[in-house]
Amino acid sequence: MEIHESAEDYLETILVLTEKIGNVRSVDISNEMGFKKSSVSVAMKNLRSTGHIVVDENGYIKLTPTGKEVADMIYERHKFFSSWLISLGVNKETALEDACRIEHVISKESFSAMKEFLNSKNN
Template identity: 60%
Template sequence: MKIQESAENYLETILILRQRIGQVRSIDIVNEMNFSKPSISYAMKQLRENGYILMDESGYITLTDKGMEIAERIYERHKVLTDYLISLGVDEDTAKGDACRIEHVISPMSFEMIKKAYLESQKKDK
């Protein structure tokens, strides 16, 4: 199933926040993404209805297995692509921005080849 880029970004943000602060609430996503509370509330409702997140009675958000799979895939792409671009000489801010756009459209095959090349180059540098 194809998921929209915005949903991938929300799921990735939830994963990153969970790793950084532990429990995640909608307000944390608002602060991280600089979006309005109503926008985040609507997005969380859509993610809940589509089975990507769970929200408890206190408002804490948990990724479902389906949501976690997508979040981890996008986050891995983001990290590898960012690091790879930096290793090619791209400045960090540009690399992060470009990786954020590329991570949503790159094919699994192309990503795996870039990842393989990057990891091999890292082994040679050590």
């Protein structure tokens, strides 16, 4: 199933917030991403319907195995590209913005080849 860039961003944010604060609610996502609570609610409804998240009786949002797989993939790419761009001399703000764009469009094959190539150069 193809997942949209905005959904990937939400899943990545849920992953990062879970690691940072533990239990995550819609308001935490809203604050982190700078989106209106109503927009986040719609996105959470969509992610629930696609099976990427579950929401418990206390309103805490958890990634399903499918959601975690997507979030892990996007977050790995984000960390990889942002650190690589910074190491090339790109200022941090630009590197983070560019990494956010690149992480969504690069194929698995190209990303794997880049990681392998850079790892072989560093060893």
